[in-house]
Amino acid sequence: MAEKSIVDKAKKIFENFLLRQGSRKTPERFSVIDELYALPQDEHIDVEGLFLRMRNKGYSISRATIYNTLDLLVECGLAVKHQFKDKVALYEQALTYKHHDHHVCNQCRKIREFSDERINLIKEAMGEEFSSAITSHSLVLYGDCQIPDCKNLKLV
Known part of the structure; x- marks a missing residue:
């Protein structure tokens, strides 16, 4: 809150x-x-x-x-x-928003936020390669739930 x-x-x-x-x-x-x-x-x-x-x-x-x-x-x-x-x-x-990326579970649909400095290194490298000042990015990783007894799991 x-x-x-x-x-x-x-x-x-x-x-x-x-x-x-x-x-x-x-x-x-x-x-x-x-x-x-x-x-x-x-x-x-x-x-x-x-x-x-x-x-x-x-x-x-x-x-x-x-x-x-x-x-x-x-x-x-x-x-x-x-x-x-x-x-x-x-x-x-967004007022106190700090850039982050997301992982979305294909099974339970839970969204987890994460930040990893290595992504900024990739962003800088791609900016150099494309001669572009990269101003933003969006990364979403999708995976299958491996959490035992996941409360969010939606059975089909």
Whole structure:
């Protein structure tokens, strides 16, 4: 869960973004920030999960509002959107985002984050080889679950 000052900072950034865009500042949009930033920092959530979470807490909000707000949060740098293999889009908070890569289990669908300095060495080498200033990358590794009695395992 993000601390209050992080959430306040995110709301201020979003407010300024909406003003520059000429968009409305609605309570529903800001409630999406509250709920996204209430998640553990390494958690990823889809629109349906966020919708159910918010409905269970008594928010009156539509899926369309959540979709649109998440798009705006991605645009202004407050959320990161990921599209893993056959999964729906997943989002995570971005204000305190430190670049990381992902491992997705083919069996249980659990997403694990990792960082490895060797990837930056590869990125630099490829930048030199292609005469390119590499500014970002995305790496997702897929594998089969080897965790005994995995609670996330979905039997087919």
